[in-house]
Amino acid sequence: MYDTTDPRSALNAAPMSSVPPATEFAAAEYAKFYETKPQESDKNGKTWYARGQNFIIAYTEAAPGATFARKGQADEYVVLLHDADTVAELGAGKELWDQLLTDLAREYDLVTEEWNSYSRKAGWSLRLKQQKRNILYLSPCHGSFRVSVILGDKAIQAARASKLSKRVLQYIDEGQRYPEGTGIRIDVKTARDLPAILQLTGIKIAN
16 A cells, blocks of 8 residues: 555556466577578668567667668667777768768769778768779768868869858868868858868869
8 A cells, every 4th residue: 555645546456357477487588690690781781680579679780880860760769889999979960961972972973982990089980082082081970070171282272262151261271281281171060061062072173
């Protein structure tokens, strides 16, 4: 019995059941993913599925830079990262990321992609190449991503002569100098950031 001050005391008592209580339980079952082939295998990695009484578990050996989208999903779900060295970034920046890659492929045929990680602190970055030439680097951030490009002196002159925004020209002025040119970094947070990146890409390729 509950005290009268406990809200549970106002609940109706459960009716007596004529079904006898369970005295035996089924033995535990195990999904040994290492003994079977994955149900899915694509650029994001390999995924195995197993079904429980009221849930489905998906075990994925993810490839570097893998993305997993959930759209129109009404059920609850959770992501468990059992490896301390594995980092996941979740955010709305994924749509802008996809849009930029689509635009770059359409405008400049930039379809050669390589994921690289130079240190755990730096994380992973996507390198876009035209044949063997490095053009852009895309690095995931929390809710956004960063685009990096190195422009040589000729490309810098072309950039200053073009109709770039004052903000992008400020990025050029503040860019770090390297032996191969000036490093420019742009944090992409809205669709308004994309046109300048496409313009810088064209300048980079042309020079």
